[in-house]
Amino acid sequence: MAFRKFLPLFDRVLVERFTAETVTKGGIMLPEKSQNKVLQATVVAVGPGAVNPKGNVLPVSVKVGEKVLLPEYGGTKISLEDKDYFLFRDGDILGKYVE
Amino acid sequence: MAFRKFLPLFDRVLVERFTAETVTKGGIMLPEKSQNKVLQATVVAVGPGAVNPKGNVLPVSVKVGEKVLLPEYGGTKISLEDKDYFLFRDGDILGKYVE
Amino acid sequence: MAFRKFLPLFDRVLVERFTAETVTKGGIMLPEKSQNKVLQATVVAVGPGAVNPKGNVLPVSVKVGEKVLLPEYGGTKISLEDKDYFLFRDGDILGKYVE
Amino acid sequence: MAFRKFLPLFDRVLVERFTAETVTKGGIMLPEKSQNKVLQATVVAVGPGAVNPKGNVLPVSVKVGEKVLLPEYGGTKISLEDKDYFLFRDGDILGKYVE
Amino acid sequence: MAFRKFLPLFDRVLVERFTAETVTKGGIMLPEKSQNKVLQATVVAVGPGAVNPKGNVLPVSVKVGEKVLLPEYGGTKISLEDKDYFLFRDGDILGKYVE
Amino acid sequence: MAFRKFLPLFDRVLVERFTAETVTKGGIMLPEKSQNKVLQATVVAVGPGAVNPKGNVLPVSVKVGEKVLLPEYGGTKISLEDKDYFLFRDGDILGKYVE
């Protein structure tokens, strides 16, 4: 997998957004502008964690494979092997979905 | 319950606002614009707490089920199973109602 | 009392402003615009105190019942049982009146 | 004295400005606009001191009765028994006059 | 090599960007404006690390020779022997490519 | 001396600027606008030093009588016995002239 080869630094988390719904429940095709921004994502790689002033690493709070809720703004879009991923700082991720 | 499946991160608190009054005491229907913004809410999920520079977790000050007073501005609206919830940082919640 | 049921969080202090003078010493009714903003208030509830980075609580510097001087700006107006109160952070209260 | 009854909080210092000169050395009355802003003041009450993150109080650096030099801007004007006083944070006072 | 002679200070990292693609996969020459900004780079020199308030040095998180992903904005362009390099702070580098 | 009676607070340093040159080397009188701002000054009084969060005093880095270089902007002009002095924070003084 592409993201296996990319290691975020510090407290950065690499996520892949869920696919946007392109068809309504009623079966109508949605033009791109009407599609909601997808805020759910899957964690695909995590950094080792931020470093505090003493030099200790504080691990990030999410793990690879977890489903998370992203903030509406922020994050850095990056391309890995022609696929879009997003980098967020651990502290900006709003929460995670647990079973 | 929907919020059981969502776990806020750090010091975030997930709340559900009380229902707005849509009818005056005198029985008159209120148009949406005249309805006051509801600042009372019930805590439905809490994060584990913020992490201090030493890596220790500082628990949040409210518990699930508590009735709280929200600030007029701020908070992040999120949708879980077609229902609106709001995320606030623990430190932004003004106070709680106790019996 | 209403404020008994509301507990401010962290270093917030709930105060009730003194009643504005609506009549001059000479007996003339003052229109609302001419009434001075009342900066004296009585503390009606206090939060447990701010939490420092180590997780220790720092108690607030005023007590319920004390008469305080408020800054001219700031504070959050809240309504409890149809009565107006104000929330100030402990550090924003200018001073207190002692006997 | 009025200020005996008012206790500033934290590192606030209550001062009373010296009276402005209203007559020139040559005996000419000065209109209020020509009177210089008086920056010398006498300390009339001091707060217990700021609280550091550990909860320890750091005493203020001036004492009641000391003559101090105020910055040209800043400070909060307050009225106690129809007399004007000013509140400054300890750290904003420029210096003091010693014998 | 030029960069051997230049030592970045503190947590600065000297990188050399990958060469921009000047020809499309289909063989068409790209004008300079159509060339994407190259965000991949090779680390050519690293500073000893930032100094914390206690005077301890916190080593940087990347090593000479590693392939890194740069943020789209930021960095300082410097010329060493007529060749362009870029200085980034360690904390601004998004991640690294690992085998 | 006037400044003997004035004690700056915290890390403030009271300086007296050198006299501006009013005549060129060739003997031409300089109008006030053409006189360069004098950045050299003599330290005439120093505060005890800033107080750190633990309450310890950190002494200032210059001594009374030392010749210092002032920054072009900043500083507070104060008058003591009809003579102009300037207050600078210890950290804003650029350097000192040593024999």
Added chain:
Amino acid sequence: MAFRKFLPLFDRVLVERFTAETVTKGGIMLPEKSQNKVLQATVVAVGPGAVNPKGNVLPVSVKVGEKVLLPEYGGTKISLEDKDYFLFRDGDILGKYVE
């Protein structure tokens, strides 16, 4: 040497920029506007270092005589015996040239 007599305070570093090239390799005189800003400089004096909140001095990272690379903006121009020098904070110097 002039700079021997001037001692920068705290973490300030006094540098002398290299002389700008006023003639092209081809022998053409360059007007002042076409001359590049010289970013290389020699360290001529260093301060003792910044003081941390505990009062300990953190030495600067460059030494007198070292060749350094300056940032394009910032720094304070000062004149010592009619010669121009520049003061930079230690942390703003980008790097140094080593043999």
